[in-house]
Amino acid sequence: MPQPVAAPARAPKHRDFKQVLARSTPPAIPSPTRPTIQPAIARGPAPFATPAVARPAEAVALRPWEAQPNADFRRRIAEAERSAEHREEGYALRNPVSGALGRYQFVPAALRDIGWMDASGGWTTAAQRLGVTDEGSFLASPAAQEAAMSAFLARQETILDRGGTLSQVGVTITALDGGSITLTEGAMVAAAHRRGAGMLARYLVHRRDTPDAPLTPAQRSAFESVESRLRGFADLAYVSERPGNRMMARRGGPAA
Known part of the structure; x- marks a missing residue:
């Protein structure tokens, strides 16, 4: 009886070589650590700086004369x-020698001239x-003194106008020292404030005639x-300072 033929040896499966392969493969050498590169991010234009919001300036309180017509003129009168x-600011001042009162040194004659004081020295309804x-x-009322100054300046303008003195605005005269003085309305009103409209008129007649x-x-x-005032x-x-003239000036018309 013939002997059975032995089956050929079976090739090992792939998995049988895994351990062998693992033993025969050298270990991998780790590469140097590299920084992680982040993907580029598209950036838009830089935003505009937010403008700082300006705070409204605090209102500066005006000094009494600064709220009046001819503020610089009034300031210089007080300085003179x-x-x-x-x-x-001189509002409380009483001159012990002349008795002149306040910032603009009103004497009784000036206060009588504007109707604020009567002949006996009493204060009127005005x-x-x-x-x-x-x-x-x-002396305690800057507002009253500024109102008196407005009345006084308007009164001097009227007197100078009626006497023909204001018609000489722009005329150049020769002063006592030989220099030249060109007459302006404000300067003549200032001179009348100091020495009176009558004295100003006499001075001009002297220098002219x-x-x-x-x-x-x-x-x-x-x-x-x-x-000195001129x-x-x-x-x-x-x-x-005359009310009618101020109204005409606002309308663009000639001053009376």
């Missing part, structure tokens, strides 16, 4: 009178409407005081 150097009943209340006529020491002193206020703009 030396009242601005005193406490409370003053009382602004709370002024005596010297103390006048009789410049070589001799002067007494008192006349020369008065005329020099007038010239020169010291020549550069200041001035607008009429």
Whole structure:
């Protein structure tokens, strides 16, 4: 009886070589660590800086004369009178020698001229409407003094206009020292404030008609005081304080 033929040996399966392969393969050498590269991110244009919001400026309180017409003119009057150097901007000042009152150094004659004081020295209804009943209340009220100044300037304008003095605005005269002075309205009003409209008129007549006529020491002193104002206020703009003239100026018409 023939002997059975042995089956050929079976080839090992692939998995049988895994362990062998693992033993025969050298271990992998790790590569140097590289930083992780992030993908590029598209960027838009840089945003505009948010503008800082400006805070509204705090309102600066005006000093009493700064809220009035001809504020610079009024300031210079007070400086010329030396009242601005005193406490409370000179509003509380009473000149112990002349008795002149306040920032603009009103003498009784000036207050009578504008109707604020009567012949006996009492304060009139015009003053009382602004709370002024005596010297103390006048000195305590800048508003009343500014109102009195407006009335005084308007009064001087009227006097100078009626006397023909304002018609000389723009005329150049020869001063006592031989220099030249060109007349302006504000400067003439300032001179009238200091020495009165009558003295200003006499000065102008002297310089125009009789410049070589001799002067007494008192006349020369008065005329020099007038010239000081004519020169010291020549550069200041001035607008009429007369109500009718202010209205015409706002309308663009000529001043009366």
